[in-house]
Amino acid sequence: MISGIPVSEGIAFGKVLLIKQKDIMIKRKKILKEEIHLEIEKFKKSINYTIKQTKSIKKHAKKNLGEEKSNIFEGHIMILEDEEFSKDIIDLINDKYTAETAVKKIIEKQINEMKNIKSLYLRSRIADIKDIGKRLISNILKVNIKNLKKINKKVILISKDFTPSETSQIDVSNVLGFATELGGKTSHTSIIAKSIGIPAIVGVKNITKKVNNEDYIIIDSINNEIHINPKKNIITSKKKIKEKFLKEIKNLKMFKKLKAITLDGKIIKIGANINQISDINIAKKNGAQSIGLYRTEFLYIDKNTLPTEEEQFLTYKSMAKEMKNKEVIIRTLDIGGDKNCKYLNLPKEDNPFLGYRAIRIYMEKKTIFNTQLRAILRASKYGKLKIMFPMIISLKEIHFLKKELNNAKKELKKEKIQFNKNIKIGIMIETPAAALISNDLAKEVDFFSIGSNDLTQYTLAVDRGNQLVSDLYDPMHPAVIKLIKMVVKASHSHGKWTGICGELASNPNAIKFLLKIGIDELSVNSPDIPNIKKIIRNSYFQRKE
Structure with a gap:
């Protein structure tokens, strides 16, 4: 075994x-000066064919997997159609490298840059870069895939x-x-x-x-x-487990349409964490009552330039209309740390998680922040949008954020553009500092959302992406629990609500504890929603103030 x-x-x-799978062998790395033109033509033909091939794969994926998963290949197409990507390869060919060697070098360069990223989600995109490189090199060399x-x-x-x-x-x-x-x-x-x-x-x-x-x-x-x-006894045993598993999956389906209501009648709001608009369909299918976290940074990461106000507005508007009158919490740009954009030219840092990220960037790049706020406000006319700010550690930051929001409102009002004047604002509680001053912060905002992943690693001084210390990462550590209790109590004392959008929200072993301390909302990955509802419907809500 x-x-x-x-x-x-x-x-x-x-x-x-x-x-x-055999490794693709590149037999010749260099060419003669008179061969450069031919190699460039070979590359151009191959990249056009690869784009056509990838579009066909996307079409097949859309038919068999749905639009959400087919969008993975939209990212592949974007890279292949990127003029900078082709220019970098052609520049190497002009330096007398074969087309396949030039592609290999550019792909390896991109992979090496991504290896230092701590985000598991973003690091996982290395496989996509490898996929693109393998397909393109195979087509240049006319190797069957x-x-x-x-x-x-x-x-x-x-x-x-x-x-x-x-x-x-x-x-x-x-x-x-x-x-x-x-x-x-x-x-x-x-x-x-x-x-x-x-x-x-x-x-x-x-x-x-x-x-x-x-x-x-x-x-x-x-x-x-x-x-x-x-042996036969193992086969028999596993068949029984499979039978039980399939029965449980069938039973879970009924929970998608049910409310998350405890045995003693307390309704807990269940939201979905999403990265893109196409995730909404799967969230709704799994019974999400709201979007508890929309990570807007993926609007920025998958582009070569900053998204315009109009692009963002159309995205937020579509989300608002798609969710009808259900809540959508839009987290403003949380770039930096393990999520970077080349075009922002952010400085390289030894410890990016404690460095220049999220709100700390807004304070210097106010135009970027203003553009996003204007887009969200404009879209707020079409649904129940709320704004959430990440990485808060002080009241000074809240005052800055509210001032910038009011400035954006004044601009739109002057331009006679309609928006929800009473849009609700909240903050992420993901630093011990924010948890410790949560009583003061609760006076300034409408809600809290606890980012348990970051709160845990900042509280315990443990990088959960570091295998040497990852066993020390424990979101149920007494210190983390104490901070979570403090935050919930602070919000309730001021008539506000608190949700959790980190991994702790989908941990079956933590849900009864979260109910007991009075958590109001759980926002999780969509496939986890039916099981979370099942657990809640078989639990009691016993708030302890």
């Missing part, structure tokens, strides 16, 4: 199809890794599950595996050396177990 990182729940039984659509028998796939484009083409009628040596929970390959609903475990050390074609294996991603040629 071996294990890895379970990314898509379920149990699969079947024979192995081992996918061995493995097509997982052509598998015509029921198998469990085992490979060193799958690219997002390969995973999106898996035929679920024949692929029962898969396991890979590489990958992580937040990689797009893992996200796609969850979308197509097949059991998958990634990060399984040396699995391609431990199995052979036609081996019979069990992938149990519920218990993080892979059994190779198991």
Whole structure:
């Protein structure tokens, strides 16, 4: 029995199809001066073909996985169509590098830049960059790319890794599950595996050396177990677990449409955390009553220039209309730290999490902040939008934010543009400083949302992305709990409400505690909503002031 990182729940039984991927060999790195023109033409033809190919993959993904997951490939297309990307490659070809070598160098440069990012979400995009590079180099060299659509028998796939484009083409009628040596929970390959609903475990050390074609294996991603040629008693036991699992999944569906109401009648608002407008559909399907956190930084990260006021306005307006009269909490730009934009030219820092990020950037780049505030205010006419500010540590910052918001309101009023004059504002409580002065902060804002991930790592001085100390990261640590209690009590004493939008909100072991201290809202990843509702409906709400 071996294990890895379970990314898509379920149990699969079947024979192995081992996918061995050969490394693409680049035989010639340099060219003669008279060959430069030919190499540039070869590159241009290949990139145009790769764009066409990727658009076809996106169309297939949209049909089979839905629009949300197909947008992964919109990011691929954006990179391939980026003039700067092509210019950098052509510049290297002009320096007498072959087209394939030039692509490899630019892709490797981008990957090395991303390796230092601490955000798991953003670091997972390395797989996308590799996917783009592999496809483009293969087309330049006219190397056939493995097509997982052509598998015509029921198998469990085992490979060193799958690219997002390969995973999106898996035929679920024949692929029962898969396991890979590489990958992580937040990689797009893992996200796609969850979308197509097949059991998958990634990060399984040396699995391609431990199995052979036609081996019979069990992938149990519920218990993080892979059994190779198991005995009959294990097969029987796992079939019973699968039967129970499928029954639980069926039962959970009924909770999507139900309210999150405790046994003693307290209704808890359940929101969804989203990164983009296409996430709203899956949030609604899973029973979200609101959008508890919209991370606007992804409007900025996936672009080569700052998004305009009009672009942002149209996005926020669409979200407001899509959610009708349900609450949408828009968190203003939380850039910096582990999330960077090249075009902002932010300084490189030794400790970015304690450095120049979020509100600290607004204070110097007021135009960027003003543009976002104007866009949100304009969109507030179309629905129940609220504004939330991140990374707060002082009253001085709140006064600055409110002043800037009032300035934006005055501008729109002068321009005779309609907006919700009474739009509610809240702040993220993600620093110990904010928690300790929460009684003062509660007088200034309408609500709090606890970012338990950052609050935990700042309180415990533990970088949760650092494997050497990640075992010390504990959101239920007494110090963190004490701060959370303090925040909830402070908000209630001033007639305000507090929610949680970090991972603690979806931790089944923490929910009863959160109910007990009087938490008002839980905002989680959409797939977690039915189970959260089930737990709440089987719990009591016992507020202790």
